[in-house]
Amino acid sequence: MREVYQEQLGKLADELASMSTMVGTAMERATQALLETDLTLAEQVIEDDMQVDEARSRAEEHAFGLLALQAPVAGDLRTVISTIHAAEDLERMGDLALHVAKTARRRHPHPVLPPDVREYFSEMGRIAVKLAGRVHEVIRTQDVEAARGLEEDDDEMDDLHRHLFTVMMSPEWSHGVAAAVDVTLLGRFYERFADHAVAVARRVVFIVTGKMPTS
């Protein structure tokens, strides 16, 4: 029984790891679509999002199967529920990449980003992809220290996000309100992506240590 449980739980972890790869790729491509005004790439991200949703449904189905067949209690029960939550966070990360891609498509053939914030989004995109990679590593290794490392990347994201507002509010901002609205929403998408990555890592810490890290 225990062996079957561990095997099924391992499969569930594989699914979450695979989802983290998918959403990392989605955010990498969405960022490139945004920076390069690449419609084809934006559409690919939009099309591929369904796969993330399907992966999430599959993970949830397997978690249900595990709960129904193994009826785990105490720590095991919390582990399985945590994987369901993690799958939800990962799906949401995919949605946020999708929102970035849709913004790029909506403004095509015009670039969404004024030149003075391009670098910010390039950096935010890099950190987002790094975070998705770290989530993958944390799920694979269940390394609690690595999980804590995500908080630093998230702080970096928050800093960039704050600076973005400073740029828009400065008297030098010459791109008007429409560009500011797009930049505000895009900034929020990247920031939320990072938040959900941290949430997944925290759930892994919880699975390993039995304690939810405080923020």
Next chain:
Amino acid sequence: MREVYQEQLGKLADELASMSTMVGTAMERATQALLETDLTLAEQVIEDDMQVDEARSRAEEHAFGLLALQAPVAGDLRTVISTIHAAEDLERMGDLALHVAKTARRRHPHPVLPPDVREYFSEMGRIAVKLAGRVHEVIRTQDVEAARGLEEDDDEMDDLHRHLFTVMMSPEWSHGVAAAVDVTLLGRFYERFADHAVAVARRVVFIVTGKMPTS
């Protein structure tokens, strides 16, 4: 066994219903704080958010207890997991009311909203509070038709949200970029609040009918 299960599930529903009341009140007060530049009210919402988080923890603990002691399968298992998801949506609705209150506090004693969008937020606030009330009713009655009614309110919210962008993008917008950034984020908070309300209602439909409504 079955009776105990039903009784515990009933308690869980009570907790969700109580959370929906809390987040409805939070959004009502946050909107008033925003419209009236009321710092005391904003701070009350910020302080009270902890109660929503605690209610969510309690609901999740009870759901865990139910899973561990009753080991429900099939439909019952899905019901309990759905309540865990619903509690998460409701907590998120509380967070979004909190974000509105924090925005009001950040700009105090200045009003956040330029006069031309006040009416929009008054309406969005009204719909958000109505949605929280409907969520409460749906949890109480498990009425599938009432659950579908939320989609209409959500459409109304989306319409208002879209119009908000039109106002900001119009050449008549004279309030600059800083106000537009605030309005953009606030609009998103209300829109997401409505989305989560719809998500809770859908979970109730799922619990009652065994089928997740498609959007």
